[in-house]
Amino acid sequence: MAQENYTKYAILGLLTTECKTGYDIKQMIDRSLTYFWKISYGQIYPTLKKLVEDELATVTTTTQQGKPDKKEYQITEEGKQLLQQWLHESIAQLPIEKNELLLKLFFSRHQKTDTVIFQVEQYKVMQKEKWDALLAIEESIRGCNSPDLDYWLMTIDYGKHVTTACIEWCERTLAQLHEKKEEV
Structure with a gap:
């Protein structure tokens, strides 16, 4: 279909x-x-x-x-x-969702743990940049006098929650990767 x-x-x-x-x-x-x-x-x-x-x-x-x-x-x-x-x-x-990091992570036994750590750290930085961008958008539209404002803010709220979850996932994953590196 x-x-x-x-x-x-x-x-x-x-x-x-x-x-x-x-x-x-x-x-x-x-x-x-x-x-x-x-x-x-x-x-x-x-x-x-x-x-x-x-x-x-x-x-x-x-x-x-x-x-x-x-x-x-x-x-x-x-x-x-x-x-x-x-x-x-x-x-x-x-x-x-198509996520290049997750695709690489899925096959990461074929690369060095340091490389995986670097990639997750990069992803975390990008998520923090996305968070900052969402806050800037939220601030810029709060002054709008649009009948759509409440709905726009709801989509931003969703984005903020997803981004927060991604950042938290990065932190947990980095902790696991650092533990794995110490085991070797």
Whole structure:
């Protein structure tokens, strides 16, 4: 069974916010969604084009002096209905996380413990950087006067909990690895 592409729903949802251009959408993704939903810049414009073709969005083109034409998108009533329908559907399955560190760790009997320790330490640093980024996002949006604010904060809270769990896992794993190294 083919897996559904949820990018169209993400972009339809973003069109219900202040995001009206592909650039606005990319900025919002980079500031918020990227921590739990990856959408590449190369997916945005083809998806917007398809949404317009499917009459789920409209586009208005404005000529700009000395710049490329500006395309602003609006979600249509049909687009709102589709988004609403999708929002009401149950979650089909738990997401499968692809994690390079865990893949390497799974096969780590084939490398030196010092290498594994280094990799877990790097991962812990990246998780701490993610934590700092989540705090910065949280601080920046707390001043927003958006009807979406409570829901945005809930997604940040989820990210903070997952990141905290990852950092704690790193600390426990590093302790185990250091014990293993001492045994050798």
